Amino acid sequence: MVYLNALPGAIGQALIWGIMAIGLFISYKILDFADLTVDGSMVTGAGTCAVLLANDVPTGVAILVAFVAGMLCGLVTALLHTKMGIPPIMSGILTQLALWSVNLKIMGKATISLVGKQLLVARADVGTSIIILVAFVAVVIGILYWFFGTKLGCAIRATGCNEEMARAQGVNTNTTKVLALVISNGLVALAGALLCQYNGSADINMGRGAIVIGLAAVIIGSVIVSKISSNFAVQLIGAVVGSIVYYLVYQLVICLEWDTDLLKLLSAILVAVFLAVPHFKQKFNKSKFVLADLNCDNQSNGGENNA
Amino acid sequence: MLDVQNLLKVFHPNTVNQKVALGGVNLHLDEGDFVTVIGGNGAGKSTLLNCIAGVFGVEGGNILIDGVDVTKMSEHKRAKFVSRVFQDPMKGTAASMNIEDNLALASQRGKSHGLRWNVTKKDKEHFTELVKTLGLGLESRMSTKVALLSGGQRQALTLLMATLNKPKLLLLDEHTAALDPKTAEKVLALTRDITSRNNQTTVMITHNMKDAIEMGNKLIMMSEGKIIYTASGEEKRNLTVDDLLKKFREIGQQNDRILLS
Numbered sequence: 001m002v003y004l005n006a007l008p009g010a011i012g013q014a015l016i017w018g019i020m021a022i023g024l025f026i027s028y029k030i031l032d033f034a035d036l037t038v039d040g041s042m043v044t045g046a047g048t049c050a051v052l053l054a055n056d057v058p059t060g061v062a063i064l065v066a067f068v069a070g071m072l073c074g075l076v077t078a079l080l081h082t083k084m085g086i087p088p089i090m091s092g093i094l095t096q097l098a099l100w101s102v103n104l105k106i107m108g109k110a111t112i113s114l115v116g117k118q119l120l121v122a123r124a125d126v127g128t129s130i131i132i133l134v135a136f137v138a139v140v141i142g143i144l145y146w147f148f149g150t151k152l153g154c155a156i157r158a159t160g161c162n163e164e165m166a167r168a169q170g171v172n173t174n175t176t177k178v179l180a181l182v183i184s185n186g187l188v189a190l191a192g193a194l195l196c197q198y199n200g201s202a203d204i205n206m207g208r209g210a211i212v213i214g215l216a217a218v219i220i221g222s223v224i225v226s227k228i229s230s231n232f233a234v235q236l237i238g239a240v241v242g243s244i245v246y247y248l249v250y251q252l253v254i255c256l257e258w259d260t261d262l263l264k265l266l267s268a269i270l271v272a273v274f275l276a277v278p279h280f281k282q283k284f285n286k287s288k289f290v291l292a293d294l295n296c297d298n299q300s301n302g303g304e305n306n307a
Numbered sequence: 308m309l310d311v312q313n314l315l316k317v318f319h320p321n322t323v324n325q326k327v328a329l330g331g332v333n334l335h336l337d338e339g340d341f342v343t344v345i346g347g348n349g350a351g352k353s354t355l356l357n358c359i360a361g362v363f364g365v366e367g368g369n370i371l372i373d374g375v376d377v378t379k380m381s382e383h384k385r386a387k388f389v390s391r392v393f394q395d396p397m398k399g400t401a402a403s404m405n406i407e408d409n410l411a412l413a414s415q416r417g418k419s420h421g422l423r424w425n426v427t428k429k430d431k432e433h434f435t436e437l438v439k440t441l442g443l444g445l446e447s448r449m450s451t452k453v454a455l456l457s458g459g460q461r462q463a464l465t466l467l468m469a470t471l472n473k474p475k476l477l478l479l480d481e482h483t484a485a486l487d488p489k490t491a492e493k494v495l496a497l498t499r500d501i502t503s504r505n506n507q508t509t510v511m512i513t514h515n516m517k518d519a520i521e522m523g524n525k526l527i528m529m530s531e532g533k534i535i536y537t538a539s540g541e542e543k544r545n546l547t548v549d550d551l552l553k554k555f556r557e558i559g560q561q562n563d564r565i566l567l568s
């Protein structure tokens with residue numbers, strides 16, 4: 001019963017994390033870039049939005065500025081990687097570290113309360129919030145579905161899939177990487193901006209472990225929808241569904257009144273389990289796909305063995 | 308069409324691993340020329356192709372395509388003039404994208420990637436017609452992910468992509484070496500078809516002496532970063548596998564791979 005009462009609140013939160021997961025889907029799945037910027041850029045989004053709202057800036061403007069601020073975070077990571085040759089993980093870690101200071105400067109203090117401010121979504125008004133968030137998610141998925149169906153979107157997809165080939169086809173892979181990371185972190189910051197409103201406050205620590213939750217959503221989602229369709233929009237929806245599944249489980253743990261100190265441990269285990277699923281599936285399931293891959297490997301090895 | 312002048316490529320210069328991969332290579336191709344490149348392992352064949360394609364910079368010399376000096380041009384810009392088929396069938400296509408998307412990307416080579424829809428209905432019809440010419444039955448699987456195709460099918464598709472909007476120069480680096488003999492034969496026939504139909508200027512590396520003699524109108528042999536023998540016209544037509552093996556023996560190259568093929 002307690003669980004059922006808590007469900008709407010959890011779903012609202014899950015939808016917001018769904019937007020964050022869609023951002024991660026772009027860097028992690030499409031670009032194949034393990035971007036750790038997000039723990040920082042999420043707080044940048046939340047902090048920027050909260051400061052502006054606390055100063056009575058219109059909600060729409062605050063969210064938009066937060067979105068742009070997140071894009072700038074992605075730009076920094078992308079430039080560290082493309083212009084300075086720093087490996088993806090390190091680029092993300094450096095930006096994330098730097099953002100800790102930047103976020104503190106933006107916020108001015110560790111926590112900003114939004115009580116009494118004009119908010120778009122709020123936990124107190126969960127019904128309306130869910131409707132607004134579903135609309136948000138739908139618009140984001142719609143725009144991304146269009147974007148990744150264009151020539152430019154295709155160039156980004158090719159970069160993530162086979163960079164060497166993309167370059168040989170005339171794609172400036174530096175540009176496509178920058179674009180993908182900018183969009184990805186923009187969405188993460190957007191999620192941060194919505195989350196601080198939903199929770200009624202922004203906190204400098206709210207991004208800690210965000211990447212794990214986001215990735216959990218992406219991976220749970222892809223396990224769920226991989227059976228249904230390979231359509232791009234379905235995959236994006238999958239990330240949101242994954243987020244909802246994650247929060248349903250998470251809420252259950254809370255309602256069972258387990259030791260909340262263990263929540264991060266549980267999150268890590270949950271993610272590890274879902275990350276392992278595709279691996280074991282591939283190991284035990286000699287699908288056509290795997291066989292095709294093996295064949296080609298053998299053939300190319302054969303070619304070299306003749307040498 | 309292609310002028311390679313005194314090309315110098317050194318890997319890891321000024322270190323203990325220094326390796327002169329190309330020591331002053333000169334090569335001239337006219338429009339429509341098809342040159343086959345042979346030579347032992349480590350002769351510098353792939354390096355030459357990679358330098359022409361712009362995969363890495365060179366330490367000296369110039370590369371001109373159609374009179375344009377591309378020596379310092381970045382790889383993705385050079386893709387406007389040059390297209391490639393790699394030895395590894397996995398390398399030439401984007402596995403997680405479908406056949407149409409791959410072809411659409413290739414058709415955009417050398418143009419800017421804007422916000423127009425990637426595969427329009429007209430493109431679909433056009434691509435289906437093109438894929439039909441491969442004779443592999445792929446035309447009914449246009450929205451299949453390329454990952455699900457066999458190595459030979461992928462290599463044929465890569466060849467189609469590489470020649471889709473008629474590059475000035477086509478570079479083939481042992482593009483049939485990873486395929487079984489029958490598939491290799493098919494892809495080679497396809498290469499012959501497409502290049503002669505388009506009067507395509509082509510450089511093809513091969514370890515198969517028979518193919519090197521039968522294909523194209525010019526032949527070069529490389530050894531230790533240099534072109535050591537060139538044949539064209541009458542001389543090329545009269546070459547035999549034995550002639551080439553004798554040449555290899557003269558320079559002391561007893562390459563198993565060459566003797567076997």
Ligand SMILES: Nc1ncnc2c1ncn2[C@@H]1O[C@H](COP(=O)(O)OP(=O)(O)OP(=O)(O)O)[C@@H](O)[C@H]1O
Pocket residue numbers: 307318319326327328346347348349350351352353354355
């Ligand atoms: N990226 C690299 N870094 C260092 N050395 C390299 C690199 N690529 C090639 N080389 C060296 O340059 C020389 C020429 O190599 P290349 O790949 O051009 O030979 P190849 O003629 O294509 O041989 P194969 O028939 O085996 O493909 C070799 O000695 C090789 O070890």
Ligand SMILES: [Mg+2]
Pocket residue numbers: 352353354
């Ligand atoms: Mg080679």
